[in-house]
Amino acid sequence: MPTPRNLAASNAGAPGCSIRPTSNAPFNGGMMPITRKDRHGKPVIYGRVKLPSGKHREHRCTTWREAVAWEESVKVTQPDTVTGTVSLAALFTAYLDHVQARGMADKTYGEKRQAFRELLADVKPSLPVQRVTYALIEAHLDGIARRISGAQANRRRKNILAAYSWGVRAFKLPEPCPWRVERYREDKRPKYVPTPEDFWKVHDAAKSPDERAMLFTALHTAARKEELFRMQRNDLDFANRRLRLWTRKRKGGGLEEDWIPMTQALHDCLLRHRLQMGFREHVFVSSRGTPWVSATHLMYSLCDKAGVRRFGFHAIRHLSASMLDGAGVPLSVIQAILRHRSALTTSRYLTSLRGVQASLDGVFDRTKSESPSEPCLAATHLVTHN
Known part of the structure; x- marks a missing residue:
């Protein structure tokens, strides 16, 4: 099960969300992977990125391809503090860190993470939040409503809007929220109470x-x-x-x-x-x-x-x-x-x-x-x- 920091990486192979450098990427601190010898003299590959703070971050990998993929996943989960832009994956990752630090119940946390992973499968994780349109969110939620139910689409909608609302405070995202899709019809079923x-x-x-x-x-x-x-x-x-x-x-x-x-x-x-x-x-x-x-x-x-x-x-x-x-x-x-x-x-x-x-x-x-x-x-x- 992916941790918040590898949320984007876990979607790297999903349709429509391949993570690769673009001219619109909010953070471009990637460096070429490097090879070092371990204590036994065997070569080991490390992915390496430079964070906006100037510090370097490394991660040991088994292959060169894995190292490149790791670098790209870190890029899209790092907000650009200079330009004020933030990618969709960075917003969701930071929001998950925020609610986890405040002791959110595991079940609720899992629901939020699932909602974000599903959206990142339909929308490119590196896309800046300001470029994620109403139409993209609506198309994604329409698909949830058709495949599962209107109630589940409303749950995803609630979690996505909560992340944006937090981003308004954390990253100064523009208001009003452009993702406020109308709620979907729900077929209410009476709760079963045993005799x-x-x-x-x-x-x-x-x-x-x-x-x-x-x-x-x-x-x-x-x-x-x-x-x-x-x-x-x-x-x-x-x-x-x-x-x-x-x-x-x-x-x-x-x-x-x-x-x-x-x-x-x-x-x-x-x-x-x-x-x-x-x-x-x-x-x-x-x-x-x-x-x-x-x-x-x-x-x-x-x-x-x-x-x-x-x-x-x-x-x-x-x-x-x-x-x-x-x-x-x-x-x-x-x-x-x-x-x-x-x-x-x-x-x-x-x-x-x-x-x-x-x-x-x-x-x-x-x-x-x-x-x-x-x-x-x-x-x-x-x-x-x-």
């Missing part, structure tokens, strides 16, 4: 107590999957019957903590689960004993095994909200549990938490959503099935 019965079928299909405990916690906290994956031993406060979730879903992207009250059933479940955790750091780990990164395959396989329509952790979050709403829990309490914060809802969150503990107890009882042949909501049900 409580389907959730319990998937819960029972889990092969390990660890997986069942994680699903149980997801239902009782409405936690996002990343928050479950981050949860560690010191995030469980059994004395005060609460747990801590760490989220990046706030302005700025930094980790912030939220303390969530435990229902009595969840308290008993996690207390028993702690005996199985041993001294490991994370509360929930995969079958290999490593922290979870993605559980999409797990959820889909459990759904297939249980014979229900596929759903993921975010659907469980919606299920938790719907069960709270169906139980008559006040809207302000639901907002506090879901942690949908804003300037308007923060005060509601702080005042409503006083009554959350009593309001939550009994809401997620399995006996209220189905009539099993035997009671199995107790924590013993979670830790005794193998």
Whole structure:
């Protein structure tokens, strides 16, 4: 997977984006590759460029052709500080460095990089940003809309416009943005929320107590999957019957903590689960004993095994909200549990938490959503099935 600095190089072989020197290239610090002998006396080829700052940069290569290609990739990712021009690849590379330094989530960062790589496959990376026209951007996004969907074209559009907006501040690009293509039509599909019965079928299909405990916690906290994956031993406060979730879903992207009250059933479940955790750091780990990164395959396989329509952790979050709403829990309490914060809802969150503990107890009882042949909501049900 290419790093930000080899974004342009990764597209060197793509149709319509061959990287070669042009009279319009914003930076022309390329020098001829050189050959040096290593400590064993064998010749080694190095690509070499001179940066706008006057410093030299070298990169060891296996062939002369590779060295030339590397030099060209560096040229198009270096803005010309003298003329104020910047190539398309340089804009995207600098913007990716900017958002990465500020701790952007890996998924969002990956979406942005994919959007830029796709555009660089249709538009020459060395082309100065001022020469990238509305028509070029529209043609590219039209192709995305035809091949995939209008929703995906709108996602690419959003990321491309975000890079330009940042370039206005960083490189003094001209305003208004000439790339503001009209949004594409999206076919909105209603979010699928599983029934409580389907959730319990998937819960029972889990092969390990660890997986069942994680699903149980997801239902009782409405936690996002990343928050479950981050949860560690010191995030469980059994004395005060609460747990801590760490989220990046706030302005700025930094980790912030939220303390969530435990229902009595969840308290008993996690207390028993702690005996199985041993001294490991994370509360929930995969079958290999490593922290979870993605559980999409797990959820889909459990759904297939249980014979229900596929759903993921975010659907469980919606299920938790719907069960709270169906139980008559006040809207302000639901907002506090879901942690949908804003300037308007923060005060509601702080005042409503006083009554959350009593309001939550009994809401997620399995006996209220189905009539099993035997009671199995107790924590013993979670830790005794193998």
